[in-house]
Amino acid sequence: MSLNPMSASRLNMRLKRRLYTLAFIAVSVIIILVIWKQITLKSKDNTETSIPEGKGLARNxxxxxxxxxxxxxxxxxxxxxxxxxxxxxxxxxxxxxxxxxxxxxxxxxxxxxxxxxxxxxxxxxxxxxxxxxxxxxxxxxxxxxxxxxxxxxxxxxxxxxxxxxxxxxxxxxxxxxxxxxxxxxxxxxxxxxxxxxxxxxxxxxxxxxxxxxxxxxxxxxxxxxxxxxxxxxxxxxxxxxxxxxxxxxxxxxxxxxxxxxxxxGRPLLQSQHILWKKHRLNQERQQRMFERLSIKRVVRGGKDEWYGCTRESARCFGTVVGDTPSYLLEGKWTPPCCLNALRTTARHVFKQLQIAGIRHWLEGGSLLGAMRSFDILPWDYDVDLGFMREDLPKLSWLLRASKSPVVDTEGFVWEKATEGDFYRVQFSRSNRLHVDLFPFYNKNGTMTKDTWFKTHKQDREFPAHFLNPLSTISFIGLNVSAPNNIREFLELKFGHGVVERPAYPNERLLKFPVELIPTTQRTPDHLDMGYY
The missing domain is CATH 3.90.550.10 (Spore Coat Polysaccharide Biosynthesis Protein SpsA; Chain A)
Structure with missing residues (x-):
């Protein structure tokens, strides 16, 4: 059977359309395969070289x-x-x-x-x-x-x-x-x-x-x-x-x-002169760094390095206003260099009083610190001692200080305080960290003195029987004189429970942080910790 010319033409057109369709499909498949391969390779490359997404760093x-x-x-x-x-x-x-x-x-x-x-x-x-x-x-x-x-x-x-x-x-x-x-x-x-x-x-x-x-x-x-x-x-x-x-x-x-x-790279700092220069610069830089970072004591290898005040410099804080030193308002306690200077001065004063035979005892916050931890209160800025006024002539440094400030043979400055009838012993002429010496006398069975501080609630008279006899207590590494019945004496001055309840000197201005209240009593073994 033969096809007429028109039918043959139609058949050819159908075949061409099918061929075109097949060709289009084939090309499309090839393109898709190529694209898929590229995507797969890129994905593999990213998997191998990108940062894991633990911190969101999906980077190449x-x-x-x-x-x-x-x-x-x-x-x-x-x-x-x-x-x-x-x-x-x-x-x-x-x-x-x-x-x-x-x-x-x-x-x-x-x-x-x-x-x-x-x-x-x-x-x-x-x-x-x-x-x-x-x-x-x-x-x-x-x-x-x-x-x-x-x-x-x-x-x-x-x-x-x-x-x-x-x-x-x-x-x-x-x-x-x-x-x-x-x-x-x-x-x-x-x-x-x-x-x-x-x-x-x-x-x-x-x-x-x-x-x-x-x-x-x-x-x-x-x-x-x-x-x-x-x-x-x-x-x-x-x-x-x-x-x-x-x-x-x-x-x-x-x-x-x-x-x-x-x-x-290449070796540096080879000559002795350059090494010396580097060492000196490092010391200066460390001093400035610790000063800027408010660090005054560094312990390395069990050895202390000091970056605060010295005997030749002024103390680390200025004049105290409202019984609250500036460092407390900064959220810090007494700088350790200042505490060391106070301990050194107090030891010297105790020695001089003992040699002269002057009856004396720890007073106020210093006695409170001794009762708590056998040390100065870690936020205190002086040491307080009482002594019998009638014994004053026994110590020449006190007699001479009554007229004008005098520097003793070890560089400590003895002077009469400008605020009233009591004495001060300073660490040095430059560094005025000090011990206060208050002269008491017996008046009808009551220990009293001529100068009082209205803002100090603990500054009050007390019965003479607390000094008869005197007791001793461990303080800054020494056994020093103290009133008898110390807890009763302190509660008379500060109030009930004072030994267990730490407080800053001016509670109206600054209250003691609750989180710093200790949960256990301290012992002499804790002295190096510097807490109480």
């Missing part, structure tokens, strides 16, 4: 430049390797943002020679009268999520040096990461006991710890910018010591890596 490690800004803070003007350090950083990660931070204009200037350092920013923290606030604000110039602090003269081994830091920081509650330079054994984990109330910082080394309060030795730091914003002044020198102390105050831990991915 290949984009280090958009994640990290490198900051060089710890270097010396007179001997540094900053230029070569920057070159190494930019060679490893071209396009990396680098900021150099200095307390003053760098002198002598860095020698860049033919190296293009246009992308490197230098921040001078020195106040310039014609400058702007933003000029000295590191965080203003950082646009990345992380800041990598590198010490002078370091080299990233590879691009992976930064990737390792990013991976290490991706842990719950870790905001700071430290990575050793050259050798793990050269870094150690520090534990800190920051006692802001007592102006004290205690360091301990714990080499095996993973999470630290601070790190010693040459190391690189990776810090979240958001975490750095919570610290009041993290760039204080010596760096990063000040950063760690401020982080401790915010309960921020530092994770210490045990992997070495950074190496050292």
């Amino acid at each position: 490690y290949s984009s280090i430049e958009s994640l990290i800004t490198v900051v060089i803070r710890d270097f010396e003007h007179y001997d540094n390797d900053v230029v070569e350090t920057v070159k190494s950083l930019l060679k490893t990660v071209p396009g990396l943002k680098v900021i150099i931070v200095s307390n003053s204009p760098i002198y002598p200037p860095l020698q860049w020679k033919y190296f293009d350092h246009s992308a490197v920013k230098v921040i001078n923290l020195k106040l310039e009268v014609g400058g702007y606030k933003e000029d000295r604000d590191l965080l203003y110039h950082v646009q990345t999520k992380y800041i990598c602090f590198v010490p002078d003269s370091v080299r990233p081994m590879t691009r992976n040096s930064f990737v390792t830091l990013l991976k290490g920081l991706d842990e719950p509650n870790v905001h700071i990461l430290a990575a050793p330079v050259s050798e793990v054994s050269l870094t150690s984990c520090q534990k800190m006991d920051l006692q802001a109330l007592k102006w004290t910082l205690v360091y301990n080394i714990t080499p095996s710890e993973l999470f630290c309060d601070g790190v010693t030795g040459k190391h690189v730091l990776l810090v979240e910018k958001e975490a750095l914003m919570k610290l009041p002044d993290p760039l204080i020198l010596p760096f990063p010591d000040a950063l760690y102390i401020q982080a401790k105050a915010k309960n921020m831990k530092t994770r210490l890596l045990r992997t070495v991915v950074w190496s050292s």
